[in-house]
Amino acid sequence: MKLAILAGAVAAVTLASPALAQEDRTAGGKFIAGAIVGLDSVETEFDGISESEEDVVLGLTAGYDYETESGIVFGIEAEYTDSSVGVSATDFDVPGDRVSVNAGRDLYVGGRLGFRPGRNGILYVKAGYTDASIEGEYDDGTGEISDEVSFGGVRLGAGGEIDLSSNYAIRLEYRYSDYGNLELFGTDTGLGVSRNQGIITLLGKF
Template identity: 40%
Template sequence: MKKHIAAAALALIASPALAQEATTATGIKAGVVVGYDSTNLSYYDLDESKGGFLYGATLGYDYDAGPVVVGVEAEITGATTKQSYDNLLLAGDRWKLSAGRDLYVGARLGVHVAPSVLLYAKGGYTNARADLSIHYDGEKYGEHDNLDGFRIGAGAEVAVTQSTFARIEYRYSDYGNYRYDEVESRIGLSRHQVALTSGFRF
């Protein structure tokens, strides 16, 4: 699925990009984000991932200093990713974990490799909500938990016109170990995403 997303994005943005003159990346930007989300859960010998649909919106500001572009951005996304596991901590238990909203704020640094093509790296803080339910011994427990973590990523951005852009991006987020009711579970949570963004500059 990730290969199909990447191929579609490159096909969409490659043709208009070839005809573009030099563009500036300075200004406020806003965009819509879609893509693929893969959430990973690890616990001792367990290391499994589940995939889902990524969706959301982004807002930021860039300053174009010639060959180098620096910027800040914020993002809110959701995902359809869900996971379930049996006998994870105790015999007979069943854990269900659903991805909730994900907030991100960070910075990025890019370099123009062509008049309308920017390659960039990014990094920052992410806070994801996890919807957890646990079934054990005839009882059910559930809660919403906010997980703090960091995100790093890289991508390519194309100026389709003077005021619109499209980009494809890979990013990795790590939330450390999940804590349930203030108890360290040693369950590690992370996610890999491929995101497509279509947006405009003010």
Template identity: 35%
Template sequence: MKKVLVCLATGSAFVSVPALAQSTETSFTGPRVEAIVGYDISKAGSTVDDDLNDDNDQSIDGFMYGIGAGYDYDFGSAVVGVEAELTDSTAKTGFDAGEYEGIGFGNVKTGRDIYLGARVGFKAAPTTLVYLKGGYTNARFDVLANDGETEYDENIDTDGWRIGAGVEQKLSTNSFAKLEYRYSNYSKAEIDFEDDFPDSERFDVDLDRHQIVASVGYRF
């Protein structure tokens, strides 16, 4: 009888260990960090679209890269989390066979982008999460201009909102990969002057941003 009880207890232990390991492997709960790369395109918004000039590209595109962090909680079939990102981009205005790329600001180069937001998703499979996201974004653009006598090189900080959707796939208990599309719109901006000059008053802008990004990360 004792041998039977020992065998049953041992068998229960072996069953519970794989069950616990499986539960841990499929959970999306915990803090995470990730490296982000992707394609970034900024365009003039609808209110400043130059539809009369077919030669004006009105968009700039480039390589986007950065880091992200967040915390998720797994409720079983649904996952809710908060997240933050710091990214940069190589997109800038240029001239192509005499055709100017301009997005309403002049000659610009994209700078750092700060994002704070949240996401909610559901499990399409035990290790696959499909999610929606949204939040606040602050993007910087370096504007280069010349009035004929003085050259100005100033930063414009733009405030806006972002929405997006993506898929996250667990690669192991702690590692994961993501593929995501996000759209951002910026409607307010201010000029950051150099040295001791204060920032300008906020003014209206209209700028659209589209990004397709991939990331790999680690959940603690």
């Protein structure tokens, strides 16, 4: 998924750069805000065995970008997304038991660094901190218990941005988030949680 998204972003920016019309000067600072839609794939891994499940992710983003005269872009951004992805694993503690993990809201704050290969496009990388809310359920065959926790991780991403006009743009982006091991009921379950996302963002720039 990530290779297809990155290749699509590079191709879109490269092809769009000479074709779209906008103001000649792009340097300076702008506030940005936008709506996010994409595919969310949450993966759990335990004892070398991994499972994943995909669903739609929706959200909002806001931030600030500054572009130099040479076309280097520096940005900061915050993001709120929500997903209904759920994954489960069996036999992770005792034979026949089952643990399920359901993703909830995800908060992100981080930075972007990019460059403008043409007048109407930007290629960029990003990194930051992500805090996910996850609900866990455990059933050992004698009863079920549940817990909801939030825990942090690191997000890395890359993508392309195409200017639709001087005040609007669209992004195609891949990002990977690693949350480490899931802790439920005050115990480290040893269940590693990560997610891959491919998203499209429609941005306004002001």
